[in-house]
Amino acid sequence: MTAIEVVTAYSLALSQGDIPTAFSHFSPDAKWHQPGNHKFAGTKKGLEEIGKMLGDMMGETQGTLVINPTGALMANGDLVSFPVHFTGTIGDRKVDMNGVDLFEVVNEKIVQVWLFSENQVAEDEFWGQ
Template identity: 40%
Template sequence: MSDQNTAVVRKYFDALAAGDLDTVGALLSPDVVWHQPGANRFSGTRSGAGEVFAMIGGMVESSRGTFRIDRVDHLMGNGDLVAATIHFVAERDGASLALDGVDLLRIADGVIAEAWLFGSDQDVEDAFWGS
């Protein structure tokens, strides 16, 4: 089962990189619960694919289209959980963000049901996104 779940997460990251939002949406449970870390305007728990898309859209808009996961280094499955080590970047208002992170995704029925995100320097990320 871990291999199938890891394949779902690989497809999700590939779709994000390609800007294929239809596939991204199809890989999120309609009832997905998303735990975005920190103390910035995008932090908090989102419930439902619509709220998750609105949050990601806000990040893309705020960064004038520069926010992206530019590298997925490792995917590791353990039952219904998949951990991904990633690197993400963004630019806005003369500032830049480039951090490592870990996304922990719970897969249920072939879609992402819950996500917990971790950044390597939350203070830097909070300062970049602002309140």
Template identity: 55%
Template sequence: MAAKEVIMAYVEALGKGDVPTAFSYFSEEVQWHQPGNNQFSGLKKGADEIGKMISSMMEVSKGTFALTPNGNLMGNGNLVAMPLRFSGTIDDRKMDMSGIDLFQVEAGKITEIWLFSEDQEAEDTFWGK
């Protein structure tokens, strides 16, 4: 499966709420680089750490945190960039901005993910320390 096809399948599974299928596209050693200076920032290693972070994001935002692909996937060899919008609400704080998720795919599995935020300072304020 080509890199873009892997990411398309991953995003489709996430869109259906099928987290086990989505996470089946992760390599055992997958690494997730969560940017910024907030309670979720830092390197997450493995599907368990990534899953715990995403679950915590959903819990803190009372299920309002959402990601929506916002443009075509762009590929360059084993790298795939996905433009997106992400949004959520925590109490009186709201977030709605653009970003890019950059995926590295090797042997049909996602091995590394880097996230980029349109306004990292605003995202840090939204998530808090």
């Protein structure tokens, strides 16, 4: 599989709620770099930490967190950029913005993910401390 095919397979499984298949595309020691200054920010190491963070985010938003692709995936060697739009609600707080997810794929496994948001301050306020 190419790097784009790996990220596409991960994204498809995630969009269908198939977490085991989505996570099967990650290296067990993958790193997820969540930007910002909020309770979920920082580098998560390994599938357990990544899974807990994503599960907590879904719980916090009561399942309203939705991430949709906004354009083609693009590759540069082992790196794949994935333009996204994400929305979610926590009580009376809402997030509705664009971002880019950057994946590093080695030996057909996702080894690192970096997220970028168009308005990090607004995202920090959304997630809170």
